Amino acid sequence: MSAGSIAAGIAAGGFVGTLVLTTVLRAAGEAGLTRMDVPFLLGTVVTVDRARAKAIGYVLHFVNGQVFAFAYFAVFLAIDRTGWWLGALFGLVHGLFAGTALVNILLPLVHPRMGSRSTSAPDVALLEPPGFLMLNYGPGTPLVTVPAHVAYGALVGGFASLAG
Amino acid sequence: MRTARDSPGTGRLRSPAGAVARVDGYAPLRDYAVIGDGRTAALVARDGSVDWLGLPDLDSPAVFGAVLDARRGGRFRLEPAVPYRAERRYLPGTNVLETTFVTGRGTVRVTDALTLHDDTALSPMRELLRCVDGLSGSVPLRWSVQPRPGYGGRRVRLVRRSGVPVATTGRAALAVCAWEAGDPECEGDTVGGRFELARGRRAVIAMPFADQEPLVLPARHEAETRLERTGAAWRGWTHDRTYAGGWHEAVTRSLLALKLLVFAPSGAVAAAVTTSLPEDIGGERNWDYRFSWVRDSAFTLAAFLRSGCPTEAQAYFWWLMHASQVTHPELNVLYRLDGGHRTPERTLPWEGYRGSGPVRVGNAAVGQVQLDTYGELLQTAWLYARAAGHLDADVARRLAELADLVCATWRRPDSGIWEVRSPPRHFTQSKMMCWVALDRAVDLAERRLIPDRHISRWRAGRQAVRDFVESRCFSPYRDCYVRSAGSEDVDAAVLLGLLHGYGDARDPRLRSTVDAVERELRQGPYVLRYTGEDGLRGTEGAFVACSFWLAEALARTGRVGEATRLMDDLVALANDVGLYSEEMDPADGAFLGNLPQALSHLALVSAACAIDAAGAGDAPGAGPAGAGADG
Numbered sequence: 127m128s129a130g131s132i133a134a135g136i137a138a139g140g141f142v143g144t145l146v147l148t149t150v151l152r153a154a155g156e157a158g159l160t161r162m163d164v165p166f167l168l169g170t171v172v173t174v175d176r177a178r179a180k181a182i183g184y185v186l187h188f189v190n191g192q193v194f195a196f197a198y199f200a201v202f203l204a205i206d207r208t209g210w211w212l213g214a215l216f217g218l219v220h221g222l223f224a225g226t227a228l229v230n231i232l233l234p235l236v237h238p239r240m241g242s243r244s245t246s247a248p249d250v251a252l253l254e255p256p257g258f259l260m261l262n263y264g265p266g267t268p269l270v271t272v273p274a275h276v277a278y279g280a281l282v283g284g285f286a287s288l289a290g
Numbered sequence: 291m292r293t294a295r296d297s298p299g300t301g302r303l304r305s306p307a308g309a310v311a312r313v314d315g316y317a318p319l320r321d322y323a324v325i326g327d328g329r330t331a332a333l334v335a336r337d338g339s340v341d342w343l344g345l346p347d348l349d350s351p352a353v354f355g356a357v358l359d360a361r362r363g364g365r366f367r368l369e370p371a372v373p374y375r376a377e378r379r380y381l382p383g384t385n386v387l388e389t390t391f392v393t394g395r396g397t398v399r400v401t402d403a404l405t406l407h408d409d410t411a412l413s414p415m416r417e418l419l420r421c422v423d424g425l426s427g428s429v430p431l432r433w434s435v436q437p438r439p440g441y442g443g444r445r446v447r448l449v450r451r452s453g454v455p456v457a458t459t460g461r462a463a464l465a466v467c468a469w470e471a472g473d474p475e476c477e478g479d480t481v482g483g484r485f486e487l488a489r490g491r492r493a494v495i496a497m498p499f500a501d502q503e504p505l506v507l508p509a510r511h512e513a514e515t516r517l518e519r520t521g522a523a524w525r526g527w528t529h530d531r532t533y534a535g536g537w538h539e540a541v542t543r544s545l546l547a548l549k550l551l552v553f554a555p556s557g558a559v560a561a562a563v564t565t566s567l568p569e570d571i572g573g574e575r576n577w578d579y580r581f582s583w584v585r586d587s588a589f590t591l592a593a594f595l596r597s598g599c600p601t602e603a604q605a606y607f608w609w610l611m612h613a614s615q616v617t618h619p620e621l622n623v624l625y626r627l628d629g630g631h632r633t634p635e636r637t638l639p640w641e642g643y644r645g646s647g648p649v650r651v652g653n654a655a656v657g658q659v660q661l662d663t664y665g666e667l668l669q670t671a672w673l674y675a676r677a678a679g680h681l682d683a684d685v686a687r688r689l690a691e692l693a694d695l696v697c698a699t700w701r702r703p704d705s706g707i708w709e710v711r712s713p714p715r716h717f718t719q720s721k722m723m724c725w726v727a728l729d730r731a732v733d734l735a736e737r738r739l740i741p742d743r744h745i746s747r748w749r750a751g752r753q754a755v756r757d758f759v760e761s762r763c764f765s766p767y768r769d770c771y772v773r774s775a776g777s778e779d780v781d782a783a784v785l786l787g788l789l790h791g792y793g794d795a796r797d798p799r800l801r802s803t804v805d806a807v808e809r810e811l812r813q814g815p816y817v818l819r820y821t822g823e824d825g826l827r828g829t830e831g832a833f834v835a836c837s838f839w840l841a842e843a844l845a846r847t848g849r850v851g852e853a854t855r856l857m858d859d860l861v862a863l864a865n866d867v868g869l870y871s872e873e874m875d876p877a878d879g880a881f882l883g884n885l886p887q888a889l890s891h892l893a894l895v896s897a898a899c900a901i902d903a904a905g906a907g908d909a910p911g912a913g914p915a916g917a918g919a920d921g
Binding site: 155158159160161175176177180241242243244245246247248249250251252253254255257261262263264265 | 326327328329346385406407415501523524526527549550552554555556557558601602604605608609612613615616617618628629630631632682683684685
């Protein structure tokens with residue numbers, strides 16, 4: 127397969143995948159299934175203005191979507207295989223990683239306004255930590271976030287496959 | 291002088307100053323002080339026993355629970371091995387506790403803290419630190435640590451790592467590091483030691499804890515440095531508080547107690563440190579208060595804003611709006627400190643404080659309909675918006691939807707502010723707070739801080755609620771607002787109508803209601819909650835917050851002298867370290883209910899500020915921020 131054309135597919139898949147993932151999470155929030163709001167969590171890294179945080183967060187979220195898509199791309203190249211189902215598998219791993227390590231452990235440590243298990247008096251966190259599988263944001267959160275990541279991965283893999 | 295050993299017998303528990311008394315292994319609730327680190331908190335009895343500690347967090351299962359089961363609950367004892375009397379205080383401006391044991395052989399001082407993180411050393415995840423200083427003579431002491439993790443439900447394995455006793459239970463572990471405190475001996479699942487401390491010597495016992503990570507075993511100098519820094523951090527926090535009124539010491543201690551109830555990782559404010567401390571000794575009124583009640587939000591935000599805690603105020607409001615998102619537009623009565631909204635209730639196989647079972651964890655009130663919470667949330671948002679000058683679009687939209695919900699639901703009966711477990715009723719205070727909800731929504735919309743599309747609906751709803759309250763919730767016979775529509779019972783909660791702005795100090799009905807509460811519910815400085823039944827067996831004590839609400843109501847209605855006298859009496863009712871539980875026994879001042887209780891301390895701060903303002907000649911306000919809006 128041609129790396130250049132696949133890279134274009136990866137970029138497109140990353141964009142569409144992030145679009146779908148974001149839409150699913152937003153819709154789940156409106157439906158009362160979760161309080162997870164990735165753009166808000168990302169945007170509040172740089173500002174306490176909630177409205178600006180969400181705007182900046184969406185930009186950062188789409189940038190992250192591209193970063194992860196190209197991480198998938200590296201693995202596709204390494205194993206010389208691609209496809210929507212392989213992408214979906216990556217998405218599953220990605221979703222579980224996000225819920226158990228990335229957002230649960232790493233984000234609270236680097237986020238200047240998010241609480242972690244280390245936050246103590248007299249400091250106060252402005253944002254509650256997501257917890258294991260982001261369950262602090264509602265019991266339905268992993269049921270939404272993991273499938274959303276699977277969809278993201280499938281779209282990245284699918285677009286890469288189509289481009290290849 | 292009495293010994294700290296468990297003494298037989300039953301009866302009332304109130305130890306005279308300095309003496310230490312336990313009945314059937316239970317200390318008087320008045321004898322407890324609290325220490326904490328913003329994530330968890332411990333109760334320390336006058337006799338030096340840590341009888342309650344949840345780890346790693348405030349709402350985690352207890353490792354020490356002797357306050358709820360003296361035999362099986364587990365504790366960390368540390369006391370002279372000879373008869374003694376004890377005096378104690380918090381180090382000024384801190385939540386570091388200092389207990390001085392005076393014996394016939396000399397005097398020692400124990401300093402207790404849950405330490406804060408240290409920048410200079412690797413800190414344990416959580417650390418209970420106890421330092422003992424010899425002040426005079428030479429005093430023999432004994433100590434023992436009986437960890438009972440998971441409310442005593444998990445098996446403890448006691449091993450030694452690098453010579454240090456370590457208790458492990460699956461994913462969690464705690465160690466007992468002792469310096470100059472005798473050789474720790476392990477016996478069964480208990481670690482203990484004996485030592486003698488001479489004047490000028492210091493013994494240190496550290497109990498680091500880890501959950502899902504390796505234990506950090508501190509060096510002695512690191513632990514002692516961390517204690518110093520912990521005291522300094524608390525003093526720094528206290529220094530920045532701004533209350534300068536007539537009850538400075540009581541308000542400062544209340545703020546420090548409230549700060550211990552702020553769950554730092556999320557900003558939530560717990561209602562109390564404990565679960566199931568009884569409102570009626572031997573009775574069934576035992577509830578888990580380690581959650582955050584929306585009901586407390588207005589007082590919480592007002593207290594934070596008035597005392598120069600804008601960070602805590604912002605964090606709490608953000609948390610409140612974030613936590614309530616999943617259930618929106620309906621509000622849970624309470625939320626977990628991590629923002630979760632499920633708090634299933636179950637009972638533990640513990641006997642309960644002095645036989646007061648059941649011991650409950652979780653709280654079934656989460657599923658009740660309590661309409662007043664909408665009023666409190668909108669009042670909170672109103673206070674926040676006034677302080678911040680704006681509300682973000684999402685929050686504004688959700689507040690407008692809450693007002694719509696109030697319009698649709700205010701006619702429902704509910705369980706009310708006191709969370710009765712009898713059938714729902716049309717409680718007056720609930721309706722008054724529905725009025726407050728709609729009034730604040732109208733005000734916010736008029737200021738263009740929330741969408742105003744439904745403002746006419748809110749105005750009409752507001753008037754309908756007022757018509758209901760005025761026609762059905764006021765008794766000409768009692769000459770006061772009554773507990774619920776059509777009843778003749780008196781309820782101190784209707785004072786909140788005055789405090790939160792349903793009406794103002796000129797309203798003759800509210801003024802006569804203040805008189806009725808004094809007449810029917812007040813016993814000296816104590817104020818009972820209500821007359822009438824509530825679906826539970828047994829009786830209860832006087833509700834501390836109601837006493838402060840009455841003091842505030844007296845001040846707002848111009849009776850400043852009477853309010854000041856009542857306030858002075860109430861401040862004197864705190865225990866020796868300035869803490870309040872939920873209730874007190876009017877007969878002897880014994881503490882009842884969970885402690886320290888956020889609402890009691892919030893009501894103290896609110897009353898102090900209101901009386902100060904009234905005494906300074908400020909116009910009586912309608913709400914806790916000193917301003918209100920009439921519909």
